[in-house]
Amino acid sequence: MKLFLISLLISIIPGIVIIWPFIFKTNSLELLEKQISSDKKMSVKWEAAISKLTTAKLDFHIGKLSNYNYEKIIAEQNDEMLKIIEKLDASNTDKKMFLEKLQEKIDSKI
Amino acid sequence: MIVDTGAIALLTALIISIYSSFASLLGGAWKINELVTSGKYGLFTIPPLLGIATGALIYAFITHDFSVKYVANNSSLDMPDIYTWVAIYAGNSGSLLFIAFVLSILIVILILNTSKKLPVSSPYINFIVSIQLIFLLLVMVALDNPLDRLPVTPEDGKGINPLLIHFGMFIHPPTQMTGLVAISIPFSIAMGTLIANRGQFDDWIDIGRTWGIISWIILTFGLILGSWWAYTILGWGGYWAWDPVENSALMPWLIMTAFIHSIMVQKNRRMFRTWNMILIILAISLSQMGMFINRGGPVPSVHSFAQSTMGWLFLIFMAFTLLSSITVLFFKSNTIKSKNTIESIYSRETIFLVQNILFIVIAAITLWGTIYPVISDLFFGQIVTVGEPFYDKMNGPLMLLLIAIMGIAPLFPWKKGSNIKIAKNLITPAIIGLLPMAIMLAIGFSKIITLFGVWIFGIAATIIIRELINGTISINKKYQSKYKTSIKSFFSLLLSNRPRYGGYIVHLAVLLFAAGVIHSTFYAIQKDIPLSIGDTAQVGKYSFLYVDFRTNELENRSETTAIFNVSKDSQYIGSLESNRTFFYKFKIAATRAGIRSVPMEDFYIVPSTFSKNGDAVFRVYINPMVWIMWASGPLLFIGAILSIWPRKQNRRKKS
Numbered sequence: 001m002k003l004f005l006i007s008l009l010i011s012i013i014p015g016i017v018i019i020w021p022f023i024f025k026t027n028s029l030e031l032l033e034k035q036i037s038s039d040k041k042m043s044v045k046w047e048a049a050i051s052k053l054t055t056a057k058l059d060f061h062i063g064k065l066s067n068y069n070y071e072k073i074i075a076e077q078n079d080e081m082l083k084i085i086e087k088l089d090a091s092n093t094d095k096k097m098f099l100e101k102l103q104e105k106i107d108s109k110i
Numbered sequence: 111m112i113v114d115t116g117a118i119a120l121l122t123a124l125i126i127s128i129y130s131s132f133a134s135l136l137g138g139a140w141k142i143n144e145l146v147t148s149g150k151y152g153l154f155t156i157p158p159l160l161g162i163a164t165g166a167l168i169y170a171f172i173t174h175d176f177s178v179k180y181v182a183n184n185s186s187l188d189m190p191d192i193y194t195w196v197a198i199y200a201g202n203s204g205s206l207l208f209i210a211f212v213l214s215i216l217i218v219i220l221i222l223n224t225s226k227k228l229p230v231s232s233p234y235i236n237f238i239v240s241i242q243l244i245f246l247l248l249v250m251v252a253l254d255n256p257l258d259r260l261p262v263t264p265e266d267g268k269g270i271n272p273l274l275i276h277f278g279m280f281i282h283p284p285t286q287m288t289g290l291v292a293i294s295i296p297f298s299i300a301m302g303t304l305i306a307n308r309g310q311f312d313d314w315i316d317i318g319r320t321w322g323i324i325s326w327i328i329l330t331f332g333l334i335l336g337s338w339w340a341y342t343i344l345g346w347g348g349y350w351a352w353d354p355v356e357n358s359a360l361m362p363w364l365i366m367t368a369f370i371h372s373i374m375v376q377k378n379r380r381m382f383r384t385w386n387m388i389l390i391i392l393a394i395s396l397s398q399m400g401m402f403i404n405r406g407g408p409v410p411s412v413h414s415f416a417q418s419t420m421g422w423l424f425l426i427f428m429a430f431t432l433l434s435s436i437t438v439l440f441f442k443s444n445t446i447k448s449k450n451t452i453e454s455i456y457s458r459e460t461i462f463l464v465q466n467i468l469f470i471v472i473a474a475i476t477l478w479g480t481i482y483p484v485i486s487d488l489f490f491g492q493i494v495t496v497g498e499p500f501y502d503k504m505n506g507p508l509m510l511l512l513i514a515i516m517g518i519a520p521l522f523p524w525k526k527g528s529n530i531k532i533a534k535n536l537i538t539p540a541i542i543g544l545l546p547m548a549i550m551l552a553i554g555f556s557k558i559i560t561l562f563g564v565w566i567f568g569i570a571a572t573i574i575i576r577e578l579i580n581g582t583i584s585i586n587k588k589y590q591s592k593y594k595t596s597i598k599s600f601f602s603l604l605l606s607n608r609p610r611y612g613g614y615i616v617h618l619a620v621l622l623f624a625a626g627v628i629h630s631t632f633y634a635i636q637k638d639i640p641l642s643i644g645d646t647a648q649v650g651k652y653s654f655l656y657v658d659f660r661t662n663e664l665e666n667r668s669e670t671t672a673i674f675n676v677s678k679d680s681q682y683i684g685s686l687e688s689n690r691t692f693f694y695k696f697k698i699a700a701t702r703a704g705i706r707s708v709p710m711e712d713f714y715i716v717p718s719t720f721s722k723n724g725d726a727v728f729r730v731y732i733n734p735m736v737w738i739m740w741a742s743g744p745l746l747f748i749g750a751i752l753s754i755w756p757r758k759q760n761r762r763k764k765s
Binding site: 002003006007010011013014017018019020021022094 | 111114115118119122125126129130133141143144145147148149151152154155159162
């Protein structure tokens with residue numbers, strides 16, 4: 001009986017440990033961010049695109065940038081970011097979600 | 111019940127490892143983060159599970175539970191508890207458990223190290239490394255379980271192999287096994303990166319290099335400790351016999367040495383990507399071959415204590431690893447193509463390539479010599495063993511060439527160097543190198559080959575020391591206000607480029623070691639002298655009086671110790687004891703040499719069989735510079751650690 005209980009315990013603990021990530025889901029968006037930062041070239045391009053996007057949004061809101069130029073910059077930078085995201089090793093849903101979260105983050109900065 | 115608990119833990123570890131490998135692979139391929147994390151967490155549970163299994167085995171040893179087959183085969187009632195540690199890895203299944211336990215711990219460190227730095231490759235790295243673990247666990251659970259019970263419990267065990275009863279055995283086998291299994295880590299990093307299509311990003315280089323050096327350090331110490339054990343306990347007067355098992359540890363070491371140099375080319379020049387993959391595949395294959403030879407390979411060896419009938423399984427696994435790795439490399443080779451090429455033969459990358467090829471050639475010669483008995487048996491129906499002269503003749507000159515290349519390498523810059531400048535920089539060391547040669551000649555070492563060797567070592571050492579002095583002077587000049595003394599400037603230089611200066615320190619240690627090898631090989635004196643009590647004999651400058659002998663009959667062995675008074679140049683230098691022990695149960699004798707060691711030479715005396723009145727033939731050696739070889743070990747360790755020590759700013763960033 002004792003042996004049975006010990007066996008149960010030995011097998012249950014690792015069982016719980018491996019099920020854990022399915023119950024408490026980890027943030028896959030963090031993983032994508034880490035991927036970008038692990039590649040220096042990608043990281044530089046990414047930071048530059050975010051910076052241009054944030055500045056353009058800010059300039060547009062305070063009237064420094066015309067509608068035409070603003071949309072042009074936004075399209076260019078979004079394109080750049082999409083290219084980077086395309087290179088990432090992740091599912092399309094994750095990529096889409098990542099982009100949405102990023103837009104929210106940029107908007108919140110302005 | 112504790113033993114049964116251990117067996118259950120072992121089985122659970124196997125099941126979890128299988129799950130983790132699939133979870134990692136599928137999670138990585140299908141981009142399911144939860145599955146990847148689940149696999150990772152699964153691998154985190156393996157060390158505690160194997161800890162339970164190992165603990166259960168230790169418990170069985172301590173309580174003399176001879177119902178456990180492994181305990182009955184590798185211990186006895188009269189075995190002191192302290193040897194339990196040695197007994198754990200004295201046989202096949204116990205050593206497998208030890209290796210698996212160590213590997214599982216390394217895997218946890220690897221995961222913590224790579225999951226953030228290499229997030230894309232990490233699942234594949236975990237998959238590959240867990241395959242290695244699964245193999246070990248599967249062999250244990252299915253074929254040779256260290257916790258298996260015997261149908262009938264014997265009253266006493268067979269006992270531990272007496273050759274293992276030595277201080278060196280507490281460290282040498284575990285270090286060697288850890289070094290060999292640790293190669294799985296850089297291999298998994300490299301292969302995982304390749305599978306994840308991240309080869310062109312070179313983001314695995316730093317981690318791969320660090321793990322490569324870690325396994326190299328452990329292997330190096332395993333080899334040095336093994337040599338020390340052979341020198342002091344096996345009583346043949348030497349430290350290296352080109353024994354198949356020694357060779358099986360040397361071969362991966364050679365390839366790992368090539369790898370940790372070659373990876374620097376990839377780091378600095380984004381070249382040699384495919385080459386580095388080939389090197390690490392070779393290293394892991396040779397380490398697995400070592401396991402095969404050690405566990406029932408067809409070649410006879412002094413390391414026969416870990417033999418089993420399942421060596422062929424290891425050969426099959428080696429073939430599987432080799433074939434699958436080559437297949438992956440073949441299909442992914444287009445992802446690691448490099449745009450850079452070697453621009454000049456006077457460049458550091460060329461030097462590294464030549465050095466790499468030399469390492470491979472030496473490893474290939476050693477492999478040929480190791481497996482030649484099998485080949486001769488297969489093709490000529492006769493087992494022909496290859497002895498020391500073959501290796502000395504074939505590998506000796508190549509090793510000397512390697513040392514020469516190692517010495518001049520710092521003169522070669524990356525990309526493109528000028529042959530005139532390199533030649534100019536070589537003149538001074540070539541002249542200074544004559545100085546140690548002249549000293550050795552004056553002392554009495556007059557053989558051309560050794561004088562040439564000393565000259566090469568002199569050149570190499572001068573180049574390294576000049577680099578260190580010039581660097582210190584320039585730091586001192588540049589930051590005079592910050593580093594007021596030369597010593598501070600010197601340490602700041604060492605810390606400024608740790609891989610480079612750590613490497614230089616390692617090279618200095620290698621020079622010392624090589625100087626010891628070359629002198630002890632060419633100038634050793636050996637004499638067999640029959641002596642009775644009261645006799646005096648003379649070998650070289652040493653004379654020794656056979657004072658007395660004593661015999662101690664114990665339950666499991668008979669110990670005979672001879673006592674000598676030793677003089678050098680007619681001056682008494684001390685008393686020496688050398689011993690021969692016969693183990694009844696094992697029907698083998700172990701000798702313990704009497705050694706008097708000073709930096710210049712060792713006086714070494716070892717007995718053969720004693721007659722009843724104490725008459726015996728004693729083998730006497732005078733081995734020059736062996737002490738220097740052992741002394742190079744700590745220096746090598748310091749250099750290697752310095753070369754992988756993380757930079758200060760990186761640690762700050764992390765915090």
